Amino acid sequence: MRAFVLTAPGEYAVQDVPAPVAAPGEVVVDVERVGVCGTDLEFFTGAMAYLHQGHADYPMRLGHEWAGRVHAVGPGVGSGWVGRRVMGDTMLGCGACRRCRRGHQHVCEKREEVGIRGGRAGALAEQLAVPVGSLHALPDSVDPVLGALVEPGGNALRAAWATGAGPGDRVLVLGPGTIGLLVAMFARAAGAEVHLLGSTEASLTFARSLGFPHTWREDTLPDLPFDAVVDATNAVHLPACAVELVEPGGRLVYIGLAAEPSRIDTRALVLKDVTAVGVLSASPGLDATIEAYAGRVVDPRPLVAATVALGEVGTVLAGGRPPGAGPGPKIHVDPHVI
Incomplete structure (x- = not known):
């Protein structure tokens, strides 16, 4: 073959x-x-x-x-x-x-x-x-x-689950690539208001074409309370930015991997009473992703x-x-x- x-x-x-x-x-x-x-x-x-x-x-x-x-x-x-x-x-x-x-x-x-x-x-x-x-x-x-x-979707669904977000919550997804957009789709399906932060206008324009009007660059991100922040990028500095951006009592989800070590200030996690979750694999989310696709919950x-x-x-x-x-x-x- x-x-x-x-x-x-x-x-x-x-x-x-x-x-x-x-x-x-x-x-x-x-x-x-x-x-x-x-x-x-x-x-x-x-x-x-x-x-x-x-x-x-x-x-x-x-x-x-x-x-x-x-x-x-x-x-x-x-x-x-x-x-x-x-x-x-x-x-x-x-x-x-x-x-x-x-x-x-x-x-x-x-x-x-x-x-x-x-x-x-x-x-x-x-x-x-x-x-x-x-x-x-x-x-x-x-x-x-x-x-x-399904495999990338399972990763993204687990990340969306980890945010705990639903109606009335605001989620910021860092990185409008495949995983970030899938996370955004699943979070939106759960009823959350979804915002996306990207680095290129082309990626943000595409996100808007999928029905996500709240798209930002780092220098245009509005001062809003984000109940959960998902880092789906390979940027070394964004994991620390996520800690700054999330609301006290909120949730951080890390699914992206940078080429070099990313550092966060755990004092901020403690003082903001934030929950941080890492997501490695799609495994626990595969069946639910297939069901979501079959039912057109997300496309x-x-x-x-x-x-x-x-x-x-x-x-x-x-x-x-x-x-x-x-x-x-x-x-x-x-x-x-x-």
Whole structure:
């Protein structure tokens, strides 16, 4: 089969590789759509921390935001899975440690991450092998485009949950990228008044096109009380700004990761009686995200600017914009297009 293989920082090729065979407890999926993520970009540049911590190495196959159809099952897996439309959890815990037994497999010390950690091949290929226990079935109303948006959506939904916001609350989301916009969508669906802070006029114009009129730059942000602030950026200084901006008694949610350590003054957290939450994974939010998409509680389709072939992935990771791409922040890949 054909797969996108990253061989070193900035070096890649679409290669013919052996098709996966389902091991015991696994399935092989025909991949229909894959999202290109900021994490993939970090591997492309060589900045991803896992490369320096021994959790990942080149060559590697990226791709963890995916949807597809089960093609074959391995020993111990029921044949009823064949033909089912699915997406999969990125985080694959060992299943035996204390964290896994307590339902926290997404922070298992020995976990693999599809297309990210532990040598587990990702979905930027025509087929993908994953454990059956990681699968989440997709209803007919959640097509491949929406299916490949479930994983980022699960992260964003968890962040929206962590704000605790609802009717009468005002939420400020820092960063109108894919995750930030999804957080905004889920917070709005919960009844909150949502504001977005961005660094480019293009991103803020796009946010307004999605029905978010309260969009700001750092120098135009009004002096309003924000009951929750979500940092969905990679800016080193914004986590500290979030502490300054949140109302006393409010909630901070950190889902973005900067390339360098971000520092906050914990004295401010104490004196403002603020709750701060970090969100790593979509795992606990996947089923609820599928349900929200199926019920059209949120519609993330406009976030997808273009769908490209495997041969165009390298250009996208290098910062190229596909010809005719829309204004959204997300690029999808169809591995079966030549």
